[in-house]
Amino acid sequence: MGDERLAREFLLGMGGEDAEARFAGDEEFRLLVQAVERDLIDEYAAGSMEPGERSSFAGYLALHPRAAERLAFARSLVRSRTRRRLWPWAVAAAALLAGFWPAESGVLAVALTPGGLRSGGDSVQRVRLAPEHRIVRLVLATEGAVTATLRFVDSGANVWSGQVTDGSVSIPAAKLAAGDHLLTVRDSRGEEIADYTFRVEHSSGVPNGA
Amino acid sequence: MLRALDADPALAGERYEAIRERLLVYFAARRCAEPEDLADEALDRAARRIAENVSIETSVENFVLGVARNLAKERWKKPLALVAMPERLPAPPVTEPDPRADCLDECLGQLPSRTREWVERFYTGTGGAKIEERKRLAHELGLDVNALRVRLFRIREKLERCVRECMARNENVKGTI
Numbered sequence: 001m002g003d004e005r006l007a008r009e010f011l012l013g014m015g016g017e018d019a020e021a022r023f024a025g026d027e028e029f030r031l032l033v034q035a036v037e038r039d040l041i042d043e044y045a046a047g048s049m050e051p052g053e054r055s056s057f058a059g060y061l062a063l064h065p066r067a068a069e070r071l072a073f074a075r076s077l078v079r080s081r082t083r084r085r086l087w088p089w090a091v092a093a094a095a096l097l098a099g100f101w102p103a104e105s106g107v108l109a110v111a112l113t114p115g116g117l118r119s120g121g122d123s124v125q126r127v128r129l130a131p132e133h134r135i136v137r138l139v140l141a142t143e144g145a146v147t148a149t150l151r152f153v154d155s156g157a158n159v160w161s162g163q164v165t166d167g168s169v170s171i172p173a174a175k176l177a178a179g180d181h182l183l184t185v186r187d188s189r190g191e192e193i194a195d196y197t198f199r200v201e202h203s204s205g206v207p208n209g210a
Numbered sequence: 211m212l213r214a215l216d217a218d219p220a221l222a223g224e225r226y227e228a229i230r231e232r233l234l235v236y237f238a239a240r241r242c243a244e245p246e247d248l249a250d251e252a253l254d255r256a257a258r259r260i261a262e263n264v265s266i267e268t269s270v271e272n273f274v275l276g277v278a279r280n281l282a283k284e285r286w287k288k289p290l291a292l293v294a295m296p297e298r299l300p301a302p303p304v305t306e307p308d309p310r311a312d313c314l315d316e317c318l319g320q321l322p323s324r325t326r327e328w329v330e331r332f333y334t335g336t337g338g339a340k341i342e343e344r345k346r347l348a349h350e351l352g353l354d355v356n357a358l359r360v361r362l363f364r365i366r367e368k369l370e371r372c373v374r375e376c377m378a379r380n381e382n383v384k385g386t387i
Contacts, residue, residue, distance in 0.1 A: 004359075010239050011239050013240075023235075024278070024279050025268070025275070027269070027271070028360075031363065032356055033239075034231075034235065035356075035359040039359070043336075046336060059241055060238050060241075063238040063243070063245050064234055064235070065245070066234075069370075069374070070370070076311040076313075077314065079308060080314045080315050184337075191337060192336045192337025194336070
């Protein structure tokens with residue numbers, strides 16, 4: 001087994017005597033464990049962990065006294081990167097939202113930035129649904145995206161999956177419960193190439209929860 | 211104990227904190243309740259042994275972690291699966307605006323541009339794309355991926371400290387207004 005795998009299993013609470021002995025006696029392995037811990041925190045913060053691993057790692061996070069601070073750092077890292085890299089795109093998206101997107105009856109179009117919760121400014125990325133919305137079109141900032149899957153962050157449940165067409169996905173509004181969602185997009189080989197986190201809010205008349 | 215770590219008190223203090231952090235990682239990974247108490251007890255026990263002039267044939271850190279392993283075995287004889295753990299942490303509140311992200315921007319801005327580029331590339335993307343980007347970066351720097359991971363972890367640790375200090379400074383300023 002590779003050292004990275006061993007470190008990962010150790011942190012997920014699945015490490016055996018071998019991992020423990022390595023941690024107690026091998027400085028290089030200890031450093032690797034600490035580095036892998038940050039990777040796991042990033043995955044946890046992004047909501048991209050498998051449900052079983054997520055549950056295991058939650059046990060670690062609940063015990064480590066600096067876990068909350070490190071999770072917050074991981075989220076800020078994504079937001080900061082989004083601001084730095086995608087500012088030009090954010091301007092274009094703002095223009096699009098300001099009215100250049102053709103209006104269609106019952107369709108809500110929202111431009112998203114990858115990774116973070118913030119969209120250029122200081123607000124969480126939000127999709128505000130009104131009762132008249134039947135379809136939500138999410139305009140993506142990722143080239144080469146072919147398919148997408150949408151999960152409800154709190155439950156980890158798959159909400160929707162489908163094709164990316166002309167850089168956007170169209171999702172029935174009825175599938176979107178109030179709360180945080182994670183959209184993962186993949187290229188033609190099925191490789192994950194970006195994810196988008198956003199919060200759905202209902203103006204009225206739609207139940208919460210997935 | 212501190213004298214055994216380094217003759218320079220400041221460096222010895224840093225080493226002590228680094229060992230304590232590893233103890234927290236160890237006890238949390240073992241799913242032991244109260245990792246902080248256990249870490250302090252392991253350090254106390256090790257310090258007592260060192261004060262008794264017990265011969266240590268390894269590094270002080272290895273010795274302390276050996277003490278920690280014994281302590282974990284002593285306290286947790288039952289299967290780890292029986293230790294209660296929460297399904298997940300409550301989601302931290304999203305703050306608007308986010309002072310941590312502002313501090314992080316400031317701290318990233320203090321890094322040399324090349325180092326900042328490494329941070330952005332290493333921590334970019336998810337899944338296969340992230341793995342491929344890390345491989346490319348490792349190849350460019352002539353490192354294997356794990357060596358790169360450790361190097362970036364060191365940088366990230368410094369960034370985390372910088373952000374912590376920045377936030378504390380901002381809190382102090384707010385407190386004086």
